Amino acid sequence: MKLHRTIVGLGIVAGLSGTALANLNVLTTTPDLASIVKEVGKDRVSVSAIVVGARDPHRIEAKPSYMSRAAQAHLWVSIGLDLEIAYERPIIDGSRNPRIRPGTKGYVNAANWVKVLEIPASVSRAEGDVHPGGNPHVWLDPFNGRIIAQRLAERMGELDPPQAATYRANAVAFVRRIDDAMFGKALVGKHGGDALWAWENGGRLIQELTSRGELASLSGWEGAMRPFRGAPVITYHKSWPYFVARFGLKVIDYLEPKPGLDPTPGHVAHVIEEVKASGVKLILQEPIYSTRNADFVASRTSAKVVVVPGNVGHTSGAKDYISLFDSIIKRITEALSR
Structure with a gap:
């Protein structure tokens, strides 16, 4: 424990010293978030995830090794909605890193940026492991991934102003890749991702494409699942x-x-x-x-x-x-x- 405290203390001193760092250090709870951060940050970030491999993100223990990694972080990104309730707070507390505490710019709950589903009217343990704030599996809608990438670019730019424009450009490119994968490059090239998502979210996608004689051009994930x-x-x-x-x-x-x-x-x-x-x-x-x-x-x-x-x-x-x-x-x- 003494060694852990020394490591953590050194991390915070380094982070607060004002010395320019080569990369923005980001620690995420899930690998999905780490993947999005990597797309937004590219070679300007060092990113890792607490959860790796085929593990249940609900059931992770707060280990000293996670606290040591958190001590070095400039940005902590979690899903929220109590997905990480068993380990997020102990890791952050154990890190003794003031930059990533809740309420700071270095702390993000990505679910705060998206529309949350399955918010229960009431909560009882008799109903099993119910999340009071809603279902936390928000990353499994690509539209949410799109939003998270855009908002992360903003936050990362606030933490690393010299690279803000780079993060924004990277997010634009990543969002375009999501849009192309969702609808197909032809439609995105003609109408733009924002318009297609607006039609999709409004329940008008098929109507709009049919009225334009473009339904046959729908491909990607949406075309495959339709x-x-x-x-x-x-x-x-x-x-x-x-x-x-x-x-x-x-x-x-x-x-x-x-x-x-x-x-x-x-x-x-x-x-x-x-x-x-x-x-x-x-x-x-x-x-x-x-x-x-x-x-x-x-x-x-x-x-x-x-x-x-x-x-x-x-x-x-x-x-x-x-x-x-x-x-x-x-x-x-x-x-x-x-």
């Missing part, structure tokens, strides 16, 4: 409300009887009947959960278990924010096309 709007699915955990809201899938039930609780035999039996009655083809879950119950349901129905990355790094194909969606959408569309 034929499957309304398809019923089962998911393991309540990880997917932002994704299904964006792409029009319909979650009819969850393998968890309540968030964070293991499936029970009675609930699994109920899910099997729902799958049969609704013609569900897809049971969707992340690799951080066992497929034992999903496989059991699939063995007694016509549904297929599809394991998809819920975070960057969950699978080898999900190496960054855009390839995360590439991987998810490829696996879902293949399963629903059967």
